[in-house]
Amino acid sequence: MLRMPKPEFTCSVSVRLLPEQSDVEAGAYAFAYTITIRNTGSTTAQLIARHWVITDAHGHTEEVRGLAVVGQQPLLKPGERFEYTSWTRIATPQGSMRGTFFCMTEDAQPFDAVVPEFGLSLPSALH
Numbered sequence: 001m002l003r004m005p006k007p008e009f010t011c012s013v014s015v016r017l018l019p020e021q022s023d024v025e026a027g028a029y030a031f032a033y034t035i036t037i038r039n040t041g042s043t044t045a046q047l048i049a050r051h052w053v054i055t056d057a058h059g060h061t062e063e064v065r066g067l068a069v070v071g072q073q074p075l076l077k078p079g080e081r082f083e084y085t086s087w088t089r090i091a092t093p094q095g096s097m098r099g100t101f102f103c104m105t106e107d108a109q110p111f112d113a114v115v116p117e118f119g120l121s122l123p124s125a126l127h
Contacts, residue, residue: 006041008039009037011114015031015121029092029095038081044075047102054090093121094119094120094121101115
C-alpha cells in the first residue's frame with residue numbers, strides 16, 4: 001500500500017501589548033502577535049489563507065478571513081519555518097484569539113494548520 005507523505009504545520013505564538021496603538025479611554029487595546037509556523041510534516045506545503053476568531057472579554061467575536069499572511073504565501077519544505085508579526089485591537093483589556101491556516105501540499109492535498117487559542121491581556125490585568 002502506498003503511503004502518502006503526511007503534511008503538518010505546527011504553530012506557536014507570542015503576544016505583546018502595543019501601548020502606542022491603544023487608547024484605554026476609548027476602549028481600544030492593541031496587541032501584536034508573532035506567529036511561528038514550522039513544517040513538522042514530511043512533505044513540502046504552502047500556506048494559502050488564514051481564518052482568525054478574535055474574542056474580547058465581553059464575548060464579542062470578530063472573524064477575519066483572507067488570502068496569505070502579511071502579503072505572503074510561504075512555501076515550506078520539511079523542517080523549515082516562517083515567522084511573521086501582525087496585530088489586532090479589541091475593546092477590553094483581555095481577550096483571546098484562535099485561528100486556522102488553510103494549506104496545500106505540492107501535490108494539491110489540502111490541510112488545515114491550527115493555531116491554538118492564545119490570550120490577549122494587559123500585563124496588569126493578570127493580577
